[in-house]
Amino acid sequence: MEQYLSVKNVAKYFGKFQALNNINFDVNEGEFVCILGPSGCGKTTLLRVIAGLESQSEGTIQQNNNDISLLPPDQRDFGIVFQSYALFPNLTVKDNISFGLKTRKQNRNEIDSRVDELLKLVGLSDHINKYSAQLSGGEQQRVALARALAPSPGLLLLDEPLSALDAKVRQHLRLEIKNLQKQLGVTTIMVTHDQEEALTMADRIILMNNGVIEQEGSPQDIYSKPTTAFSANFIGTTNLFKAKKISSNSIEIHGSVLECNDNINDDVSTVTIRPEDIKISDSGEGKNILSGTIKELEFLGSNIRGHIEVNFESDKAIVLCNFAAEFIQNKNIQTNASINISLQPHAIKIVKE
Amino acid sequence: MKKSRDDYLTLFFISIIGFYILISLAFPMYAILSKSFENKDGDFIGFENYQSYFENSSLVYSIYNSLFVSIVTMVITISLAFVFAYALTKSRMAGKGVFRSIAMIPILVPSLLSGISLIYLFGKQGIFRELLMGYEIYGPIGIIIAEVFYTFPHALLIIVTALSIGDARLYEAAKVLRSKSIRTFFTVTLPSAKYGVISAAFVVFTLVITDFGIPKVIGGNYNVLAVDVYKQVIGQQNFEMGAVVSMVLVFPALIAFAVDRIVQRKQVAILTSRSVVHEPNESKTFDRIMFGYCSVISVLILTILGMCLYASLVTFWPYNLTLSLKNYQFDLMDGGGWDSYYNSIRMASYTAVFGTIAVFAGAYFVEKARSLKTGRSILHLLSMMPMAIPGLVLGLAYIFFFNHPDNPLNFLYGTMAILVICTITHFYTVSHLTALTSLKQIDNEFEHVSSSLKQPFYKTFFRVTVPISLPAIFEIGIYFFVNAMTTVSAVVFLYSSKTTLASVAVLNMDDAGDIAPAAAMGMMIFYTNAAVRIVYVLITKKILVRFQNWRLKTA
Numbered sequence: 001m002e003q004y005l006s007v008k009n010v011a012k013y014f015g016k017f018q019a020l021n022n023i024n025f026d027v028n029e030g031e032f033v034c035i036l037g038p039s040g041c042g043k044t045t046l047l048r049v050i051a052g053l054e055s056q057s058e059g060t061i062q063q064n065n066n067d068i069s070l071l072p073p074d075q076r077d078f079g080i081v082f083q084s085y086a087l088f089p090n091l092t093v094k095d096n097i098s099f100g101l102k103t104r105k106q107n108r109n110e111i112d113s114r115v116d117e118l119l120k121l122v123g124l125s126d127h128i129n130k131y132s133a134q135l136s137g138g139e140q141q142r143v144a145l146a147r148a149l150a151p152s153p154g155l156l157l158l159d160e161p162l163s164a165l166d167a168k169v170r171q172h173l174r175l176e177i178k179n180l181q182k183q184l185g186v187t188t189i190m191v192t193h194d195q196e197e198a199l200t201m202a203d204r205i206i207l208m209n210n211g212v213i214e215q216e217g218s219p220q221d222i223y224s225k226p227t228t229a230f231s232a233n234f235i236g237t238t239n240l241f242k243a244k245k246i247s248s249n250s251i252e253i254h255g256s257v258l259e260c261n262d263n264i265n266d267d268v269s270t271v272t273i274r275p276e277d278i279k280i281s282d283s284g285e286g287k288n289i290l291s292g293t294i295k296e297l298e299f300l301g302s303n304i305r306g307h308i309e310v311n312f313e314s315d316k317a318i319v320l321c322n323f324a325a326e327f328i329q330n331k332n333i334q335t336n337a338s339i340n341i342s343l344q345p346h347a348i349k350i351v352k353e
Numbered sequence: 354m355k356k357s358r359d360d361y362l363t364l365f366f367i368s369i370i371g372f373y374i375l376i377s378l379a380f381p382m383y384a385i386l387s388k389s390f391e392n393k394d395g396d397f398i399g400f401e402n403y404q405s406y407f408e409n410s411s412l413v414y415s416i417y418n419s420l421f422v423s424i425v426t427m428v429i430t431i432s433l434a435f436v437f438a439y440a441l442t443k444s445r446m447a448g449k450g451v452f453r454s455i456a457m458i459p460i461l462v463p464s465l466l467s468g469i470s471l472i473y474l475f476g477k478q479g480i481f482r483e484l485l486m487g488y489e490i491y492g493p494i495g496i497i498i499a500e501v502f503y504t505f506p507h508a509l510l511i512i513v514t515a516l517s518i519g520d521a522r523l524y525e526a527a528k529v530l531r532s533k534s535i536r537t538f539f540t541v542t543l544p545s546a547k548y549g550v551i552s553a554a555f556v557v558f559t560l561v562i563t564d565f566g567i568p569k570v571i572g573g574n575y576n577v578l579a580v581d582v583y584k585q586v587i588g589q590q591n592f593e594m595g596a597v598v599s600m601v602l603v604f605p606a607l608i609a610f611a612v613d614r615i616v617q618r619k620q621v622a623i624l625t626s627r628s629v630v631h632e633p634n635e636s637k638t639f640d641r642i643m644f645g646y647c648s649v650i651s652v653l654i655l656t657i658l659g660m661c662l663y664a665s666l667v668t669f670w671p672y673n674l675t676l677s678l679k680n681y682q683f684d685l686m687d688g689g690g691w692d693s694y695y696n697s698i699r700m701a702s703y704t705a706v707f708g709t710i711a712v713f714a715g716a717y718f719v720e721k722a723r724s725l726k727t728g729r730s731i732l733h734l735l736s737m738m739p740m741a742i743p744g745l746v747l748g749l750a751y752i753f754f755f756n757h758p759d760n761p762l763n764f765l766y767g768t769m770a771i772l773v774i775c776t777i778t779h780f781y782t783v784s785h786l787t788a789l790t791s792l793k794q795i796d797n798e799f800e801h802v803s804s805s806l807k808q809p810f811y812k813t814f815f816r817v818t819v820p821i822s823l824p825a826i827f828e829i830g831i832y833f834f835v836n837a838m839t840t841v842s843a844v845v846f847l848y849s850s851k852t853t854l855a856s857v858a859v860l861n862m863d864d865a866g867d868i869a870p871a872a873a874m875g876m877m878i879f880y881t882n883a884a885v886r887i888v889y890v891l892i893t894k895k896i897l898v899r900f901q902n903w904r905l906k907t908a
Binding site for chain 2: 051052053055070071072073074075076078079080082084086088089090091099100131132133147148150151153157
């Protein structure tokens with residue numbers, strides 16, 4: 001795949017506050033990249049810099065091998081969908097979608113057929129003459145998408161496009177947008193604070209925090225191989241422990257020495273263990289067995305999450321672990337029951353603080 | 354970042370509007386300021402003029418008089434308007450719409466018309482003169498009554514807005530906590546309306562201290578600053594002293610303006626988008642009391658207006674009370690005749706059209722342009738300045754600036770154009786704020802979407818921003834028209850024999866002793882403004898609805 005967009009050494013200051021700090025990443029042609037992070041991490045600023053709505057303090061941006069760093073937005077090649085959709089309320093669906101088509105000296109038939117084509121694409125052909133006040137949130141979202149796609153931009157920017165919608169509509173549109181993007185092959189950058197959205201939609205996730213890129217990779221990698229404590233904690237739920245190196249394949253947590261598979265560096269300080277990677281060990285078999293007491297059982301639907309007070313060597317600490325709901329019922333496990341868990345060596349991941 | 358075509362266009366238009374305000378406000382103000390430091394030959398003499406001003410006890414006494422009537426009027430108007438506003442927003446009395454319309458009447462007439470009316474009611478041949486128990490209406494009493502009439506709607510509008518933002522959730526919380534209604538008033542209602550009341554107080558103060566029509570008509574020998582400016586310039590042709598008094602007059606107006614701006618900023622902070630509109634509870638006794646109060650105020654307002662109407666129709670007050678249109682034969686009197694009226698209509702129409710275009714475009718660039726942050730801030734600052742300058746001072750400043758032989762804009766002097774320019778500038782700030790408020794409600798991302806779609810900003814402006822803002826645009830146009838019809842202070846120094854105006858004619862006919870024709874001309878202004886208002890309401894109801902059907906939820 002060919003590299004389409006390249007962000008190099010971008011920094012942005014608002015007065016003394018540094019919103020973006022040395023941002024570097026590339027986006028390949030046709031790729032769907034999600035910029036994910038908590039609010040205030042700089043992700044929206046980054047998107048606005050790419051769009052030219054905000055000018056970077058340092059660094060360059062290349063699109064399609066052209067340096068666009070200094071171009072105003074109307075000379076860049078992108079379509080954008082905002083969280084508010086920003087549909088023109090006094091124009092019909094048709095006029096909204098054709099808004100970007102008219103100066104291109106296309107004749108009316110061409111414009112009409114393009115509008116029809118886009119409406120078909122987003123499944124709103126029946127709504128062509130309606131105003132945005134007469135559409136549902138999800139429908140407005142799709143009109144905004146069609147309007148952004150109408151001039152066939154090389155790059156599609158989505159700024160929290162789903163966060164104003166109900167949970168059900170959101171799930172449905174996630175798939176729809178993803179499929180549409182695949183079908184059209186348009187290079188897309190989406191900004192979101194919703195990790196589930198990023199995990200389900202993105203080809204690649206760029207995880208940001210405090211103006212820097214924490215980690216970059218496929219959703220699977222980001223989830224299963226977090227490189228920093230922030231990544232591990234932000235995506236999904238996890239247990240984080242302070243750790244000390246004992247040998248090349250063992251570490252110490254709260255005084256207990258545990259075996260692990262990772263290659264241990266000298267500067268190890270933090271490890272993460274996902275709740276679903278922790279096994280119950282009735283018989284006391286397996287490695288890294290610790291005893292504990294169930295303090296709380298949290299119902300999550302198909303899963304039940306146990307808050308287990310584990311008796312480490314030097315003190316007690318709460319460890320979260322997931323059980324199948326069935327398992328808990330069959331074994332009739334109650335709070336305050338004693339339990340043995342196994343912190344499997346392959347589940348212990350070393351991350352940067 | 355490189356500049357796009359939009360950026361250059363933005364720069365171009367911002368410069369034009371900024372330059373317009375410089376020429377129509379900043380340069381003239383500089384001219385009048387420097388004039389106050391010059392002698393008759395134009396030599397710089399430092400503070401000599403000011404020295405002789407403060408040595409002249411009768412002139413200095415005007416400062417005290419001005420402050421006295423302004424503060425007393427302020428207290429009375431704010432008290433009356435607060436209760437009226439409270440009735441409109443917090444009661445369920447009947448006839449709110451009617452009361453509100455009646456309360457707005459004073460805005461539609463020149464301020465001095467109320468003075469004329471008081472002369473008929475309480476003057477030497479007045480109907481109710483015994484009610485004054487020997488006191489004279491000519492003087493502070495007359496000035497204060499007339500100024501209360503004139504400033505009432507201005508205060509009312511501000512206080513109504515302040516009271517209607519009271520958050521219903523706070524009232525519910527107070528109720529759940531079993532707060533007595535008097536306690537709720539002091540802990541919920543009053544704090545949330547506090548800034549509105551303060552703001553209204555300063556607006557009233559400024560209106561009164563800068564008004565010269567009312568003290569001119571009914572002040573008798575009671576001198577105030579604004580009349581002093583007029584007398585120095587028109588009566589004694591002492592322009593330098595006129596400039597000095599103007600500067601003295603600008604001072605309290607500037608302070609009031611500054612306080613108002615600070616207070617307004619705080620007001621905005623209370624208004625959150627999550628506030629819930631408070632619906633008053635029903636209370637028969639309270640509603641009856643409020644209805645009674647509003648009826649009394651309305652009757653007083655209608656009496657003042659009605660007296661003028663009657664006086665304008667009576668053949669020869671008080672000897673021949675048969676009704677006739679004799680007083681409407683303006684061509685037989687001084688003051689410019691019917692031409693004044695037609696000039697006023699023309700002037701008001703030009704002001705409405707060009708003023709609205711300038712104000713709305715200016716506010717658009719201030720609020721919506723993407724680039725030129727500094728330029729936009731400067732333009733906003735310039736747009737706020739006219740409010741701090743009394744109309745009379747602005748008019749006098751125009752003489753010094755535009756009538757200067759070396760000024761290439763000298764040709765404007767004595768034309769209709771200079772009247773329009775002066776009036777637009779005089780009423781610029783309030784319109785600017787109206788336009789800004791309306792534009793702030795429009796999503797800023799419209800502009801971003803348009804530039805991503807490679808559309809020039811003016812396409813978005815004409816196809817989206819203007820249609821959405823039509824109600825506000827009409828509101829600004831009406832505001833300009835009505836004020837251009839009624840203003841005296843801004844134009845009294847600037848009209849020529851070819852551009853006499855109706856509002857000035859009221860002043861001049863009254864001055865010449867033709868009080869009944871003055872009342873008649875004042876009523877012509879009222880009829881016109883009322884008609885324009887009514888047409889406006891019909892337009893918004895019928896025609897605007899057709900263009901605004903996108904606001905409806907269902908197709």
